[in-house]
Amino acid sequence: xxxQTFLTWAGRNARRIGVKKDLVVQAFEKAMTSQAGPDAxxxxxxxxxxxxxxxxxxxxxxxxxxxxxxxxxxxRCSACSKVFCPPRTNCPHCYGRTEWxxxxxxxxxxxxxxxxxxxxxxxxxxxxxxxxxxxxGADTAILSNVEMKDIGxxxxxxxxxxxxRNQRDGRITDIYFRxxx
Amino acid sequence: MKRVGIVGVxxxxxxxxxxxxxxxxxxxxxxxxxxxxxxxxxxxxxCVVYGIYNDFFERQxxxxxxxxxxxxxxxxxxxxxxTGGATGGSALSAGFAxxxxxxxxxxxxxxxxxxxxxxxxxxxxxxxxxxxxISYTADMTYEQPTGRTAAGSFALTTIAHLEKYGNxxxxxxxxxxxxxxxxxxxNPVSQSPxxxxxxxxMKSPMIAYPFKRYDNCLYSEGSAVLILASxxxxxxxxxxxxxxxxxxxxxDWAIIGNRKxxxxxxxxxxxxxxxxxxxxxxxxxxxIDLAELHDAFTxxxxxxxxxxxxxxxxxxxxxxxxxxxxxxxxxxxxxSGGLIGCGHAVGATGIMQTNEIVLxxxxxxxxxxxxxxxxxxxxxxxxxxAAWTVCLxxxxx
Numbered sequence: 001x002x003x004q005t006f007l008t009w010a011g012r013n014a015r016r017i018g019v020k021k022d023l024v025v026q027a028f029e030k031a032m033t034s035q036a037g038p039d040a041x042x043x044x045x046x047x048x049x050x051x052x053x054x055x056x057x058x059x060x061x062x063x064x065x066x067x068x069x070x071x072x073x074x075x076r077c078s079a080c081s082k083v084f085c086p087p088r089t090n091c092p093h094c095y096g097r098t099e100w101x102x103x104x105x106x107x108x109x110x111x112x113x114x115x116x117x118x119x120x121x122x123x124x125x126x127x128x129x130x131x132x133x134x135x136x137g138a139d140t141a142i143l144s145n146v147e148m149k150d151i152g153x154x155x156x157x158x159x160x161x162x163x164x165r166n167q168r169d170g171r172i173t174d175i176y177f178r179x180x181x
Numbered sequence: 182m183k184r185v186g187i188v189g190v191x192x193x194x195x196x197x198x199x200x201x202x203x204x205x206x207x208x209x210x211x212x213x214x215x216x217x218x219x220x221x222x223x224x225x226x227x228c229v230v231y232g233i234y235n236d237f238f239e240r241q242x243x244x245x246x247x248x249x250x251x252x253x254x255x256x257x258x259x260x261x262x263x264t265g266g267a268t269g270g271s272a273l274s275a276g277f278a279x280x281x282x283x284x285x286x287x288x289x290x291x292x293x294x295x296x297x298x299x300x301x302x303x304x305x306x307x308x309x310x311x312x313x314x315i316s317y318t319a320d321m322t323y324e325q326p327t328g329r330t331a332a333g334s335f336a337l338t339t340i341a342h343l344e345k346y347g348n349x350x351x352x353x354x355x356x357x358x359x360x361x362x363x364x365x366x367x368n369p370v371s372q373s374p375x376x377x378x379x380x381x382x383m384k385s386p387m388i389a390y391p392f393k394r395y396d397n398c399l400y401s402e403g404s405a406v407l408i409l410a411s412x413x414x415x416x417x418x419x420x421x422x423x424x425x426x427x428x429x430x431x432x433d434w435a436i437i438g439n440r441k442x443x444x445x446x447x448x449x450x451x452x453x454x455x456x457x458x459x460x461x462x463x464x465x466x467x468x469i470d471l472a473e474l475h476d477a478f479t480x481x482x483x484x485x486x487x488x489x490x491x492x493x494x495x496x497x498x499x500x501x502x503x504x505x506x507x508x509x510x511x512x513x514x515x516x517s518g519g520l521i522g523c524g525h526a527v528g529a530t531g532i533m534q535t536n537e538i539v540l541x542x543x544x545x546x547x548x549x550x551x552x553x554x555x556x557x558x559x560x561x562x563x564x565x566x567a568a569w570t571v572c573l574x575x576x577x578x
Contacts, residue, residue: 023302041200046298048237059322086323086436111344111443113336114390115328119316120301120309122328127387130329132337132438141438143324156344173326 006032010045017047058089061100066174070164072105074138085138105162106180107135112146112154129154133177135162145176153179182281186415186422187575189219189408190536195372195401195524198297198307204239204404205251208293211404211529212252215289219408220419223252226408227285229259232272232292234527234563237314239295248291258285264432265318266477268292269405269531270561270571274430276409286414292529293404311400319565320436332389332397332478334437334565339391339480341443346495351391353498354479355382358395358521360501361476364508365518367549370533372401372524396479401524405532407539423539427462427574429455435568446567449488449560453572456558457490460574465490466505466512469574470554471541473534475562476519485560486514489572508549516541516549531561535573542577 001009010028014021024045031043056063065071074085079096091098112131115122122128129151132141146154147163160177168174191214193207202210216223229252231245241247245261264271269292276290299310312330319325319334329337343349359379365371377395385394408418415422433448434440440447453465462468474489476482486497491505491512500506506514517523517537520530538557540546559573 019302023305027300027302027305043200046240048240056322086438092439110438111337111341113329113333113340114387115330115333116387116389117312117332118309118328118330119313120303121313121316123301123304123309125328128328130327130333130337132443134438140436143327143329143436143438145327156340171326172323 001032003033013045017045018049019045059087062087063170066164067168067170072103072162072175073100074103074135075099076101082139083137084140085135085142086140103135103137105135107133107138107160109146109154109156109158109160110134110141111156114151114154127151131177133160145173146178147176148179183283184412185277185280185409185425186412187407187425187535187539188410188415188418188420188422189215189221190406190539191215191218192370192405192533192536193403194370195403195526195533197372197399197401199295199402204244204293204295205248207402207404208248208291208406209251211293211406212289212291215406215408218420221408225287225417226254226257226289227287228257228279229254229289229291230272230276230279231259231261232268232290232528232532233261234263234265234268234294235296235314235318237299237317238527240298248293264569265563266475266525266527267531267561267563267569267571268528269533270559270573271430271531271569272528273407273531273535273573274428274571277425277428280409280411283411286411288409289406290409290532291404291406292532294526294528295402296400296527297402308400324436330389332392335478335481336389336392337437338443338446338566339478339484342445342480342484343391345444348495348498349480349483350498351383352379353483353501354391354396355379356501357476357479357482358382360507361515361519361521362395364516364549365522367547368518368523370403371518371522373399373522374518392478392480398477398520398525401526403524403526403529403533405529405536407532407536421543421578423542424576425573426576427456427458427460428572429453429459430569430571433568435564437566443566445484445494446488446562446570448567448570449485449562452570453489453560456572456574460576462574465558466492468556469512469558470556471513471516471538471551472558472560473517473519473537474514474560476515476521477525477562479521481567482514482519489558489560513551516546516551531559531571534559534561535575538575542575
């Protein structure tokens with residue numbers, strides 16, 4: 001393929017998949033402008049992308065309280081009294097119904113890791129801490145991010161408290177945790 | 182329940198990327214190898230089970246339909262299994278049930294996976310986009326948005342183990358990496374045969390603390406296939422069957438925060454126990470001649486020694502320190518190179534591991550042959566922090 005034909009091809013495909021043209025050119029220029037034989041692998045730019053609207057269903061109040069009122073909620077089983085955060089509308093142990101309870105937002109790190117190599121959606125934010133946090137009053141642990149100045153200081157057993165972001169989207173990442181005290 | 186034997190195996194080269202073959206073409210190559218190995222014709226297959234993990238990897242939802250079509254298996258019954266990293270093991274478990282139940286005599290189990298067609302255009306690399314495709318198999322409501330990676334889920338559990346028992350240490354993990362990369366040198370289908378030193382591993386860049394680059398398995402593309410037959414049907418084929426004497430599976434809480442503890446994999450312990458009970462194994466370290474364990478990460482392999490009852494809980498690190506799991510040791514683990522050295526073509530991995538054991542039990546493993554091997558263990562795990570585990574005990578007559 002000659003250079004001009006290639007650039008036109010790259011531009012059309014870049015628009016189709018929603019990627020900048022120069023990135024498509026970079027990825028394909030060598031293969032597409034070299035003298036490959038008729039049986040050489042033929043690669044094309046592509047994407048798989050679905051837009052959605054997602055209902056939180058019975059979990060809605062958890063996200064609404066964070067979003068609107070900066071309140072962290074869990075649920076308590078009306079039969080066996082286990083407290084869940086993340087919340088569940090039904091108890092997985094005794095199949096009882098649960099009711100909403102407000103949590104104080106303090107808790108402990110059960111375990112953590114620091115991510116240095118991430119997915120393409122998060123690669124610009126590394127390094128960051130992801131931890132399971134057992135909130136005071138809850139029987140289960142929630143996965144969340146822990147933000148701290150010295151990232152090497154995260155420890156199992158560390159006391160943390162919830163922080164509500166100023167700009168909230170209605171997603172679980174509207175909250176994160178910081179060392180308490 | 183009918184006795185089930187493995188009568189044919191085939192594994193393609195595991196590579197970082199196969200641009201010259203699609204997923205259905207890779208599957209075809211491995212199926213042809215397995216049929217030749219068994220001395221079987223396509224017409225002798227009664228049903229097919231497909232192990233294919235991630236639809237994004239294949240750029241095709243329900244990819245089993247198009248593998249089945251390409252293999253010319255229409256109109257035989259076919260089902261697809263997808264259980265994360267354990268997909269291969271689970272496909273085998275489903276195939277076992279098809280034959281053990283008496284529903285079918287001969288079942289073809291096809292594991293195949295691509296991955297590196299995923300491309301992060303910004304960095305020009307596959308890995309970040311492969312990780313993104315994997316991230317959609319994490320819990321989308323509460324967990325995926327935190328940016329925890331697959332490595333992260335196993336790092337979290339490894340840290341919990343380290344906190345409780347003081348191991349695995351980074352040095353012990355590095356030794357596992359060296360062992361598996363070295364073992365891969367003798368495996369002709371391996372993706373990453375490298376003579377590494379402990380120092381190379383320790384100095385490799387951090388991926389998810391405490392895992393460094395060389396503590397991680399690779400994304401691979403490839404296919405592994407085997408043929409299962411009932412005891413009667415096995416006589417139709419030319420190779421001595423390798424028998425599946427024990428099989429165990431479990432699916433733990435996938436949201437790890439719901440588990441009673443984070444430092445061991447309950448699914449792995451239950452699956453191993455069930456497989457041992459069925460096979461009559463009482464002292465795994467004494468009775469098993471070699472094992473292929475799911476070393477997606479070095480720390481995971483060390484915890485697997487404990488979860489497969491090769492030692493007490495908290496003692497896994499000792500088995501690498503004492504050389505017990507080396508190729509020349511008392512219980513060689515991952516002579517194939519494992520996921521770290523041979524590769525992790527997800528849907529194919531559990532079948533690749535099984536095929537490796539089959540070769541050893543037949544005495545056909547060439548330079549890496551474990552002498553006189555009669556009994557082997559396969560462990561296939563998947564999902565966040567080993568949600569799924571499937572274990573198989575294989576024996577030759």
